[in-house]
Amino acid sequence: MLNVKNLSKSFGKKEVLRKVSFSLKPGERLHIIGKNGSGKSTIFKIITGILKQNSGTVELGEQDTIGALIENPGFLEYESGIENLKFLANLNNNYNEEKVKQLMEEFFLDPNDPQAVKKYSVGMRQKLGIIQAIMENQNIILLDEPTRGIDKESIQVFVDILTKLKNQNRSVIIASHDDIPGLAYDQELKLQDGVLISE
Numbered sequence: 001m002l003n004v005k006n007l008s009k010s011f012g013k014k015e016v017l018r019k020v021s022f023s024l025k026p027g028e029r030l031h032i033i034g035k036n037g038s039g040k041s042t043i044f045k046i047i048t049g050i051l052k053q054n055s056g057t058v059e060l061g062e063q064d065t066i067g068a069l070i071e072n073p074g075f076l077e078y079e080s081g082i083e084n085l086k087f088l089a090n091l092n093n094n095y096n097e098e099k100v101k102q103l104m105e106e107f108f109l110d111p112n113d114p115q116a117v118k119k120y121s122v123g124m125r126q127k128l129g130i131i132q133a134i135m136e137n138q139n140i141i142l143l144d145e146p147t148r149g150i151d152k153e154s155i156q157v158f159v160d161i162l163t164k165l166k167n168q169n170r171s172v173i174i175a176s177h178d179d180i181p182g183l184a185y186d187q188e189l190k191l192q193d194g195v196l197i198s199e
């Protein structure tokens, strides 16, 4: 359960968020729509604690764990895809090799590919970013423009994975400037001029 109440944030004189509120129940999928620079990443950064809001509150349940893909995900550039995922999951002592391999294969990434992430395409990096946000069974998942650079076939895989997450009662917030084909939402929120407009 995620409860965001009256979140406001300015950078200097620039107001980015004004009294943004929403709440997300288990299994719900929320779409935050807004143009570039409308404050989508800022909301995610506040929820994850990277940025501090000027006012307002973010409440999470005691058992909640957050997975997030925000902006361009950073990886160990000279390591392979699976080594990166292993490294990230191991930080939380939470590496499940079988699960990680399965997710990579679903996204048409070869877990045995020794290629360094440095050589990955934008779409391949994005897929690793999505996998790291869900591979530890996180139950509140924040995805910023998740399908950027991803081919049509893999977008369908992404939509299928989101269906599974929903069936597992895991909540997802997707921020994007447009719709993702084949994906339906429980809630949609539009950001405009620092204000989130509930539809």
Ligand SMILES: Nc1ncnc2c1ncn2[C@@H]1O[C@H](COP(=O)(O)OP(=O)(O)OP(=O)(O)O)[C@@H](O)[C@H]1O
Residues within 6 Å of the ligand: 011, 016, 034, 035, 036, 037, 038, 039, 040, 041, 042, 043, 177
């Ligand atoms: N650390 C910062 N310092 C100053 N201004 C910032 C900072 N972070 C974001 N901004 C500004 O706040 C506004 C909202 O940025 P944010 O990254 O949240 O937008 P966004 O909706 O995620 O955009 P995009 O779709 O381009 O990622 C932008 O005008 C941006 O320039």
